[in-house]
Amino acid sequence: MDELKGEWFETWFDTSYYHILYQNRDFTEAERFINNLLGYLDLPKNVNCLDLACGKGRHSVFINKKGFQVTGVDLSSNSIKEAKPFENETLSFDTHDMREVYKENTFDVVFNLFTSFGYFDDYDDNLKVLNSVNKMLVSEGLVVIDFMNADYxxxxxxxxxxxxxxxxxxxxxxxxxxxxxxxxxxxxxxxxxxxxxxxVQAIKKEEFETLLEKTGFEIQNIYGDFSLAPFNKKESDRLIIIAKKK
Incomplete structure:
Protein backbone atom coordinates (compact mmCIF):
# COMPACT_ATOMS: atom_id res chain seq x y z
CA MET A 1 0.00 0.00 0.00
CA ASP A 2 1.60 3.27 -1.11
CA GLU A 3 0.99 6.20 1.22
CA LEU A 4 3.32 9.18 0.95
CA LYS A 5 4.66 10.61 4.22
CA GLY A 6 4.31 14.19 5.42
CA GLU A 7 1.32 16.42 6.12
CA TRP A 8 -1.56 15.26 3.94
CA PHE A 9 -1.82 18.49 1.94
CA GLU A 10 1.92 18.48 1.18
CA THR A 11 1.75 15.02 -0.39
CA TRP A 12 -1.74 14.51 -1.84
CA PHE A 13 -1.93 17.85 -3.67
CA ASP A 14 1.40 17.10 -5.35
CA THR A 15 0.25 13.78 -6.88
CA SER A 16 -1.21 13.29 -10.34
CA TYR A 17 -4.06 11.34 -8.73
CA TYR A 18 -5.38 14.44 -6.95
CA HIS A 19 -5.77 16.19 -10.31
CA ILE A 20 -7.39 13.09 -11.86
CA LEU A 21 -9.97 12.84 -9.07
CA TYR A 22 -10.91 16.52 -9.23
CA GLN A 23 -10.64 17.02 -12.99
CA ASN A 24 -14.39 17.63 -13.38
CA ARG A 25 -14.68 20.54 -10.99
CA ASP A 26 -17.06 23.16 -12.32
CA PHE A 27 -14.72 26.02 -13.23
CA THR A 28 -17.52 27.85 -15.02
CA GLU A 29 -19.35 28.08 -11.70
CA ALA A 30 -16.11 29.15 -10.01
CA GLU A 31 -15.56 31.94 -12.53
CA ARG A 32 -19.16 33.07 -12.14
CA PHE A 33 -18.58 33.27 -8.39
CA ILE A 34 -15.41 35.33 -8.84
CA ASN A 35 -17.29 37.64 -11.23
CA ASN A 36 -20.00 38.12 -8.60
CA LEU A 37 -17.37 38.71 -5.95
CA LEU A 38 -15.42 41.27 -7.96
CA GLY A 39 -18.67 43.01 -8.87
CA TYR A 40 -19.57 43.28 -5.19
CA LEU A 41 -16.11 44.46 -4.12
CA ASP A 42 -15.97 47.05 -6.92
CA LEU A 43 -12.18 47.28 -6.69
CA PRO A 44 -10.16 49.94 -8.52
CA LYS A 45 -7.98 48.42 -11.23
CA ASN A 46 -4.69 49.28 -9.53
CA VAL A 47 -5.24 47.05 -6.50
CA ASN A 48 -2.74 44.35 -5.60
CA CYS A 49 -4.32 40.94 -4.90
CA LEU A 50 -2.98 37.80 -3.23
CA ASP A 51 -4.54 34.42 -4.07
CA LEU A 52 -3.64 32.42 -0.95
CA ALA A 53 -3.50 28.64 -1.54
CA CYS A 54 -3.95 29.18 -5.27
CA GLY A 55 -3.36 25.60 -6.46
CA LYS A 56 -2.47 25.55 -10.15
CA GLY A 57 -3.44 29.19 -10.45
CA ARG A 58 -6.59 28.99 -12.52
CA HIS A 59 -8.46 31.52 -10.40
CA SER A 60 -5.44 33.80 -10.13
CA VAL A 61 -5.35 33.87 -13.93
CA PHE A 62 -9.06 34.72 -14.08
CA ILE A 63 -8.75 37.56 -11.53
CA ASN A 64 -5.70 38.88 -13.42
CA LYS A 65 -7.63 38.90 -16.70
CA LYS A 66 -10.16 41.18 -15.01
CA GLY A 67 -7.42 43.80 -14.81
CA PHE A 68 -5.93 43.25 -11.36
CA GLN A 69 -2.35 42.66 -10.25
CA VAL A 70 -2.25 39.17 -8.74
CA THR A 71 0.25 37.03 -6.86
CA GLY A 72 -0.70 33.39 -6.35
CA VAL A 73 1.01 31.33 -3.64
CA ASP A 74 0.66 27.70 -2.68
CA LEU A 75 2.58 25.13 -0.64
CA SER A 76 2.47 22.63 -3.51
CA SER A 77 5.59 23.09 -5.63
CA ASN A 78 4.09 20.94 -8.39
CA SER A 79 1.00 23.15 -8.57
CA ILE A 80 3.14 26.29 -8.72
CA LYS A 81 5.28 24.71 -11.44
CA GLU A 82 2.11 24.24 -13.51
CA ALA A 83 1.00 27.82 -12.80
CA LYS A 84 4.31 29.47 -13.72
CA PRO A 85 3.75 29.46 -17.54
CA PHE A 86 0.78 31.81 -17.04
CA GLU A 87 2.92 34.52 -15.45
CA ASN A 88 3.02 37.99 -16.98
CA GLU A 89 3.91 41.53 -15.89
CA THR A 90 0.97 41.65 -13.48
CA LEU A 91 0.67 37.96 -12.53
CA SER A 92 3.22 35.92 -10.60
CA PHE A 93 3.32 32.65 -8.65
CA ASP A 94 5.42 31.42 -5.76
CA THR A 95 5.69 28.48 -3.35
CA HIS A 96 4.70 29.58 0.14
CA ASP A 97 3.28 28.29 3.44
CA MET A 98 0.13 30.28 4.26
CA ARG A 99 1.02 30.28 7.97
CA GLU A 100 3.94 32.60 7.25
CA VAL A 101 4.02 36.24 6.09
CA TYR A 102 4.83 36.51 2.37
CA LYS A 103 5.17 40.30 1.98
CA GLU A 104 4.16 42.76 4.68
CA ASN A 105 1.77 45.67 4.04
CA THR A 106 1.59 44.84 0.34
CA PHE A 107 -1.83 43.56 -0.69
CA ASP A 108 -5.17 45.35 -0.92
CA VAL A 109 -7.14 42.08 -1.02
CA VAL A 110 -6.28 38.53 0.03
CA PHE A 111 -8.46 35.83 -1.51
CA ASN A 112 -8.68 32.39 0.14
CA LEU A 113 -11.10 30.48 -2.07
CA PHE A 114 -12.78 27.07 -2.40
CA THR A 115 -12.18 25.68 1.11
CA SER A 116 -8.43 26.28 1.27
CA PHE A 117 -8.42 26.79 5.04
CA GLY A 118 -8.46 24.58 8.14
CA TYR A 119 -6.01 21.99 6.81
CA PHE A 120 -3.91 21.82 9.95
CA ASP A 121 -4.00 19.57 13.02
CA ASP A 122 -3.34 22.44 15.41
CA TYR A 123 -6.30 24.84 15.68
CA ASP A 124 -3.87 27.64 16.55
CA ASP A 125 -2.49 27.39 13.01
CA ASN A 126 -5.72 29.06 11.89
CA LEU A 127 -4.71 32.07 13.97
CA LYS A 128 -1.25 31.96 12.41
CA VAL A 129 -2.78 32.07 8.93
CA LEU A 130 -5.06 35.00 9.73
CA ASN A 131 -2.36 36.91 11.62
CA SER A 132 -0.13 36.49 8.56
CA VAL A 133 -2.94 37.70 6.29
CA ASN A 134 -3.40 40.74 8.50
CA LYS A 135 0.29 41.61 8.25
CA MET A 136 0.30 41.16 4.47
CA LEU A 137 -2.65 43.53 3.97
CA VAL A 138 -2.41 47.29 3.70
CA SER A 139 -4.42 49.43 6.12
CA GLU A 140 -8.15 48.61 5.77
CA GLY A 141 -7.32 45.84 3.29
CA LEU A 142 -9.83 43.04 2.73
CA VAL A 143 -9.72 39.30 3.18
CA VAL A 144 -12.23 37.08 1.37
CA ILE A 145 -12.64 33.57 2.77
CA ASP A 146 -14.75 31.07 0.85
CA PHE A 147 -15.21 27.94 2.97
CA MET A 148 -17.71 25.12 3.16
CA ASN A 149 -20.68 25.71 5.46
CA ALA A 150 -19.67 23.06 7.98
CA ASP A 151 -23.20 22.70 9.40
CA TYR A 152 -24.65 21.99 5.95
CA VAL A 200 -10.24 19.59 7.01
CA GLN A 201 -11.40 21.24 10.22
CA ALA A 202 -15.16 21.68 10.29
CA ILE A 203 -14.92 25.37 11.22
CA LYS A 204 -18.33 26.92 11.70
CA LYS A 205 -19.48 30.50 11.22
CA GLU A 206 -19.24 31.38 14.92
CA GLU A 207 -15.68 30.06 15.09
CA PHE A 208 -14.65 32.12 12.06
CA GLU A 209 -16.14 35.20 13.69
CA THR A 210 -14.00 34.57 16.78
CA LEU A 211 -10.86 33.84 14.75
CA LEU A 212 -11.24 37.01 12.70
CA GLU A 213 -11.93 39.16 15.77
CA LYS A 214 -8.83 37.79 17.50
CA THR A 215 -6.63 38.55 14.48
CA GLY A 216 -7.70 42.15 13.96
CA PHE A 217 -10.49 41.93 11.39
CA GLU A 218 -13.98 43.37 11.22
CA ILE A 219 -16.51 41.33 9.23
CA GLN A 220 -18.26 43.32 6.49
CA ASN A 221 -20.58 40.68 5.04
CA ILE A 222 -21.31 36.95 5.12
CA TYR A 223 -22.86 35.08 2.17
CA GLY A 224 -24.12 31.55 1.69
CA ASP A 225 -23.48 30.62 -1.94
CA PHE A 226 -21.62 31.61 -5.12
CA SER A 227 -24.41 33.99 -6.15
CA LEU A 228 -23.81 35.85 -2.84
CA ALA A 229 -27.20 35.03 -1.35
CA PRO A 230 -27.61 35.63 2.40
CA PHE A 231 -26.08 32.99 4.66
CA ASN A 232 -28.41 30.39 6.18
CA LYS A 233 -26.89 27.94 8.64
CA LYS A 234 -29.01 24.96 7.55
CA GLU A 235 -29.49 25.67 3.84
CA SER A 236 -26.36 27.42 2.54
CA ASP A 237 -23.67 25.20 1.05
CA ARG A 238 -20.93 27.87 1.36
CA LEU A 239 -19.68 30.23 4.03
CA ILE A 240 -18.27 33.31 2.28
CA ILE A 241 -16.85 35.95 4.60
CA ILE A 242 -15.61 39.41 3.61
CA ALA A 243 -13.66 41.12 6.40
CA LYS A 244 -11.63 44.32 6.70
CA LYS A 245 -8.33 44.81 8.50
CA LYS A 246 -8.97 47.08 11.49
Missing part, protein backbone atom coordinates in the same frame (compact mmCIF):
# COMPACT_ATOMS: atom_id res chain seq x y z
CA UNK A 153 -21.74 19.74 4.95
CA UNK A 154 -22.11 17.58 8.05
CA UNK A 155 -25.87 17.28 7.53
CA UNK A 156 -25.29 16.05 3.96
CA UNK A 157 -22.15 13.93 4.43
CA UNK A 158 -22.02 11.02 1.95
CA UNK A 159 -20.29 8.24 3.88
CA UNK A 160 -19.36 6.01 0.93
CA UNK A 161 -19.09 6.44 -2.84
CA UNK A 162 -17.04 5.25 -5.82
CA UNK A 163 -15.86 7.62 -8.55
CA UNK A 164 -14.37 6.16 -11.73
CA UNK A 165 -12.04 8.51 -13.59
CA UNK A 166 -9.39 7.70 -16.22
CA UNK A 167 -9.99 4.00 -15.58
CA UNK A 168 -9.33 4.28 -11.84
CA UNK A 169 -11.98 3.41 -9.25
CA UNK A 170 -11.59 5.87 -6.37
CA UNK A 171 -13.24 4.40 -3.27
CA UNK A 172 -14.14 7.32 -1.04
CA UNK A 173 -15.32 7.22 2.57
CA UNK A 174 -16.07 10.27 4.73
CA UNK A 175 -16.34 10.64 8.50
CA UNK A 176 -16.35 13.26 11.24
CA UNK A 177 -14.57 13.05 14.59
CA UNK A 178 -16.09 16.15 16.16
CA UNK A 179 -13.31 18.38 14.86
CA UNK A 180 -12.19 17.27 11.38
CA UNK A 181 -14.02 15.95 8.35
CA UNK A 182 -12.00 13.05 6.97
CA UNK A 183 -12.06 11.90 3.37
CA UNK A 184 -10.28 8.59 2.81
CA UNK A 185 -9.38 7.79 -0.79
CA UNK A 186 -8.39 4.25 -1.73
CA UNK A 187 -7.65 2.93 -5.22
CA UNK A 188 -5.49 0.59 -7.28
CA UNK A 189 -3.46 1.70 -10.28
CA UNK A 190 -1.03 -0.42 -12.33
CA UNK A 191 -1.17 -3.18 -9.76
CA UNK A 192 -0.36 -0.89 -6.82
CA UNK A 193 -2.73 -0.02 -4.00
CA UNK A 194 -2.85 3.60 -2.84
CA UNK A 195 -4.34 5.33 0.17
CA UNK A 196 -4.68 9.08 0.75
CA UNK A 197 -6.58 11.07 3.31
CA UNK A 198 -7.92 14.61 3.24
CA UNK A 199 -8.57 16.21 6.60
Missing amino acids: TLDHLVEKEVKTLDGIDFNITKSYDGKHIFKNIDFTDQGKEFHFQEK
Whole structure:
Protein backbone atom coordinates (compact mmCIF):
# COMPACT_ATOMS: atom_id res chain seq x y z
CA MET A 1 0.00 0.00 0.00
CA ASP A 2 1.60 3.27 -1.11
CA GLU A 3 0.99 6.20 1.22
CA LEU A 4 3.32 9.18 0.95
CA LYS A 5 4.66 10.61 4.22
CA GLY A 6 4.31 14.19 5.42
CA GLU A 7 1.32 16.42 6.12
CA TRP A 8 -1.56 15.26 3.94
CA PHE A 9 -1.82 18.49 1.94
CA GLU A 10 1.92 18.48 1.18
CA THR A 11 1.75 15.02 -0.39
CA TRP A 12 -1.74 14.51 -1.84
CA PHE A 13 -1.93 17.85 -3.67
CA ASP A 14 1.40 17.10 -5.35
CA THR A 15 0.25 13.78 -6.88
CA SER A 16 -1.21 13.29 -10.34
CA TYR A 17 -4.06 11.34 -8.73
CA TYR A 18 -5.38 14.44 -6.95
CA HIS A 19 -5.77 16.19 -10.31
CA ILE A 20 -7.39 13.09 -11.86
CA LEU A 21 -9.97 12.84 -9.07
CA TYR A 22 -10.91 16.52 -9.23
CA GLN A 23 -10.64 17.02 -12.99
CA ASN A 24 -14.39 17.63 -13.38
CA ARG A 25 -14.68 20.54 -10.99
CA ASP A 26 -17.06 23.16 -12.32
CA PHE A 27 -14.72 26.02 -13.23
CA THR A 28 -17.52 27.85 -15.02
CA GLU A 29 -19.35 28.08 -11.70
CA ALA A 30 -16.11 29.15 -10.01
CA GLU A 31 -15.56 31.94 -12.53
CA ARG A 32 -19.16 33.07 -12.14
CA PHE A 33 -18.58 33.27 -8.39
CA ILE A 34 -15.41 35.33 -8.84
CA ASN A 35 -17.29 37.64 -11.23
CA ASN A 36 -20.00 38.12 -8.60
CA LEU A 37 -17.37 38.71 -5.95
CA LEU A 38 -15.42 41.27 -7.96
CA GLY A 39 -18.67 43.01 -8.87
CA TYR A 40 -19.57 43.28 -5.19
CA LEU A 41 -16.11 44.46 -4.12
CA ASP A 42 -15.97 47.05 -6.92
CA LEU A 43 -12.18 47.28 -6.69
CA PRO A 44 -10.16 49.94 -8.52
CA LYS A 45 -7.98 48.42 -11.23
CA ASN A 46 -4.69 49.28 -9.53
CA VAL A 47 -5.24 47.05 -6.50
CA ASN A 48 -2.74 44.35 -5.60
CA CYS A 49 -4.32 40.94 -4.90
CA LEU A 50 -2.98 37.80 -3.23
CA ASP A 51 -4.54 34.42 -4.07
CA LEU A 52 -3.64 32.42 -0.95
CA ALA A 53 -3.50 28.64 -1.54
CA CYS A 54 -3.95 29.18 -5.27
CA GLY A 55 -3.36 25.60 -6.46
CA LYS A 56 -2.47 25.55 -10.15
CA GLY A 57 -3.44 29.19 -10.45
CA ARG A 58 -6.59 28.99 -12.52
CA HIS A 59 -8.46 31.52 -10.40
CA SER A 60 -5.44 33.80 -10.13
CA VAL A 61 -5.35 33.87 -13.93
CA PHE A 62 -9.06 34.72 -14.08
CA ILE A 63 -8.75 37.56 -11.53
CA ASN A 64 -5.70 38.88 -13.42
CA LYS A 65 -7.63 38.90 -16.70
CA LYS A 66 -10.16 41.18 -15.01
CA GLY A 67 -7.42 43.80 -14.81
CA PHE A 68 -5.93 43.25 -11.36
CA GLN A 69 -2.35 42.66 -10.25
CA VAL A 70 -2.25 39.17 -8.74
CA THR A 71 0.25 37.03 -6.86
CA GLY A 72 -0.70 33.39 -6.35
CA VAL A 73 1.01 31.33 -3.64
CA ASP A 74 0.66 27.70 -2.68
CA LEU A 75 2.58 25.13 -0.64
CA SER A 76 2.47 22.63 -3.51
CA SER A 77 5.59 23.09 -5.63
CA ASN A 78 4.09 20.94 -8.39
CA SER A 79 1.00 23.15 -8.57
CA ILE A 80 3.14 26.29 -8.72
CA LYS A 81 5.28 24.71 -11.44
CA GLU A 82 2.11 24.24 -13.51
CA ALA A 83 1.00 27.82 -12.80
CA LYS A 84 4.31 29.47 -13.72
CA PRO A 85 3.75 29.46 -17.54
CA PHE A 86 0.78 31.81 -17.04
CA GLU A 87 2.92 34.52 -15.45
CA ASN A 88 3.02 37.99 -16.98
CA GLU A 89 3.91 41.53 -15.89
CA THR A 90 0.97 41.65 -13.48
CA LEU A 91 0.67 37.96 -12.53
CA SER A 92 3.22 35.92 -10.60
CA PHE A 93 3.32 32.65 -8.65
CA ASP A 94 5.42 31.42 -5.76
CA THR A 95 5.69 28.48 -3.35
CA HIS A 96 4.70 29.58 0.14
CA ASP A 97 3.28 28.29 3.44
CA MET A 98 0.13 30.28 4.26
CA ARG A 99 1.02 30.28 7.97
CA GLU A 100 3.94 32.60 7.25
CA VAL A 101 4.02 36.24 6.09
CA TYR A 102 4.83 36.51 2.37
CA LYS A 103 5.17 40.30 1.98
CA GLU A 104 4.16 42.76 4.68
CA ASN A 105 1.77 45.67 4.04
CA THR A 106 1.59 44.84 0.34
CA PHE A 107 -1.83 43.56 -0.69
CA ASP A 108 -5.17 45.35 -0.92
CA VAL A 109 -7.14 42.08 -1.02
CA VAL A 110 -6.28 38.53 0.03
CA PHE A 111 -8.46 35.83 -1.51
CA ASN A 112 -8.68 32.39 0.14
CA LEU A 113 -11.10 30.48 -2.07
CA PHE A 114 -12.78 27.07 -2.40
CA THR A 115 -12.18 25.68 1.11
CA SER A 116 -8.43 26.28 1.27
CA PHE A 117 -8.42 26.79 5.04
CA GLY A 118 -8.46 24.58 8.14
CA TYR A 119 -6.01 21.99 6.81
CA PHE A 120 -3.91 21.82 9.95
CA ASP A 121 -4.00 19.57 13.02
CA ASP A 122 -3.34 22.44 15.41
CA TYR A 123 -6.30 24.84 15.68
CA ASP A 124 -3.87 27.64 16.55
CA ASP A 125 -2.49 27.39 13.01
CA ASN A 126 -5.72 29.06 11.89
CA LEU A 127 -4.71 32.07 13.97
CA LYS A 128 -1.25 31.96 12.41
CA VAL A 129 -2.78 32.07 8.93
CA LEU A 130 -5.06 35.00 9.73
CA ASN A 131 -2.36 36.91 11.62
CA SER A 132 -0.13 36.49 8.56
CA VAL A 133 -2.94 37.70 6.29
CA ASN A 134 -3.40 40.74 8.50
CA LYS A 135 0.29 41.61 8.25
CA MET A 136 0.30 41.16 4.47
CA LEU A 137 -2.65 43.53 3.97
CA VAL A 138 -2.41 47.29 3.70
CA SER A 139 -4.42 49.43 6.12
CA GLU A 140 -8.15 48.61 5.77
CA GLY A 141 -7.32 45.84 3.29
CA LEU A 142 -9.83 43.04 2.73
CA VAL A 143 -9.72 39.30 3.18
CA VAL A 144 -12.23 37.08 1.37
CA ILE A 145 -12.64 33.57 2.77
CA ASP A 146 -14.75 31.07 0.85
CA PHE A 147 -15.21 27.94 2.97
CA MET A 148 -17.71 25.12 3.16
CA ASN A 149 -20.68 25.71 5.46
CA ALA A 150 -19.67 23.06 7.98
CA ASP A 151 -23.20 22.70 9.40
CA TYR A 152 -24.65 21.99 5.95
CA THR A 153 -21.74 19.74 4.95
CA LEU A 154 -22.11 17.58 8.05
CA ASP A 155 -25.87 17.28 7.53
CA HIS A 156 -25.29 16.05 3.96
CA LEU A 157 -22.15 13.93 4.43
CA VAL A 158 -22.02 11.02 1.95
CA GLU A 159 -20.29 8.24 3.88
CA LYS A 160 -19.36 6.01 0.93
CA GLU A 161 -19.09 6.44 -2.84
CA VAL A 162 -17.04 5.25 -5.82
CA LYS A 163 -15.86 7.62 -8.55
CA THR A 164 -14.37 6.16 -11.73
CA LEU A 165 -12.04 8.51 -13.59
CA ASP A 166 -9.39 7.70 -16.22
CA GLY A 167 -9.99 4.00 -15.58
CA ILE A 168 -9.33 4.28 -11.84
CA ASP A 169 -11.98 3.41 -9.25
CA PHE A 170 -11.59 5.87 -6.37
CA ASN A 171 -13.24 4.40 -3.27
CA ILE A 172 -14.14 7.32 -1.04
CA THR A 173 -15.32 7.22 2.57
CA LYS A 174 -16.07 10.27 4.73
CA SER A 175 -16.34 10.64 8.50
CA TYR A 176 -16.35 13.26 11.24
CA ASP A 177 -14.57 13.05 14.59
CA GLY A 178 -16.09 16.15 16.16
CA LYS A 179 -13.31 18.38 14.86
CA HIS A 180 -12.19 17.27 11.38
CA ILE A 181 -14.02 15.95 8.35
CA PHE A 182 -12.00 13.05 6.97
CA LYS A 183 -12.06 11.90 3.37
CA ASN A 184 -10.28 8.59 2.81
CA ILE A 185 -9.38 7.79 -0.79
CA ASP A 186 -8.39 4.25 -1.73
CA PHE A 187 -7.65 2.93 -5.22
CA THR A 188 -5.49 0.59 -7.28
CA ASP A 189 -3.46 1.70 -10.28
CA GLN A 190 -1.03 -0.42 -12.33
CA GLY A 191 -1.17 -3.18 -9.76
CA LYS A 192 -0.36 -0.89 -6.82
CA GLU A 193 -2.73 -0.02 -4.00
CA PHE A 194 -2.85 3.60 -2.84
CA HIS A 195 -4.34 5.33 0.17
CA PHE A 196 -4.68 9.08 0.75
CA GLN A 197 -6.58 11.07 3.31
CA GLU A 198 -7.92 14.61 3.24
CA LYS A 199 -8.57 16.21 6.60
CA VAL A 200 -10.24 19.59 7.01
CA GLN A 201 -11.40 21.24 10.22
CA ALA A 202 -15.16 21.68 10.29
CA ILE A 203 -14.92 25.37 11.22
CA LYS A 204 -18.33 26.92 11.70
CA LYS A 205 -19.48 30.50 11.22
CA GLU A 206 -19.24 31.38 14.92
CA GLU A 207 -15.68 30.06 15.09
CA PHE A 208 -14.65 32.12 12.06
CA GLU A 209 -16.14 35.20 13.69
CA THR A 210 -14.00 34.57 16.78
CA LEU A 211 -10.86 33.84 14.75
CA LEU A 212 -11.24 37.01 12.70
CA GLU A 213 -11.93 39.16 15.77
CA LYS A 214 -8.83 37.79 17.50
CA THR A 215 -6.63 38.55 14.48
CA GLY A 216 -7.70 42.15 13.96
CA PHE A 217 -10.49 41.93 11.39
CA GLU A 218 -13.98 43.37 11.22
CA ILE A 219 -16.51 41.33 9.23
CA GLN A 220 -18.26 43.32 6.49
CA ASN A 221 -20.58 40.68 5.04
CA ILE A 222 -21.31 36.95 5.12
CA TYR A 223 -22.86 35.08 2.17
CA GLY A 224 -24.12 31.55 1.69
CA ASP A 225 -23.48 30.62 -1.94
CA PHE A 226 -21.62 31.61 -5.12
CA SER A 227 -24.41 33.99 -6.15
CA LEU A 228 -23.81 35.85 -2.84
CA ALA A 229 -27.20 35.03 -1.35
CA PRO A 230 -27.61 35.63 2.40
CA PHE A 231 -26.08 32.99 4.66
CA ASN A 232 -28.41 30.39 6.18
CA LYS A 233 -26.89 27.94 8.64
CA LYS A 234 -29.01 24.96 7.55
CA GLU A 235 -29.49 25.67 3.84
CA SER A 236 -26.36 27.42 2.54
CA ASP A 237 -23.67 25.20 1.05
CA ARG A 238 -20.93 27.87 1.36
CA LEU A 239 -19.68 30.23 4.03
CA ILE A 240 -18.27 33.31 2.28
CA ILE A 241 -16.85 35.95 4.60
CA ILE A 242 -15.61 39.41 3.61
CA ALA A 243 -13.66 41.12 6.40
CA LYS A 244 -11.63 44.32 6.70
CA LYS A 245 -8.33 44.81 8.50
CA LYS A 246 -8.97 47.08 11.49
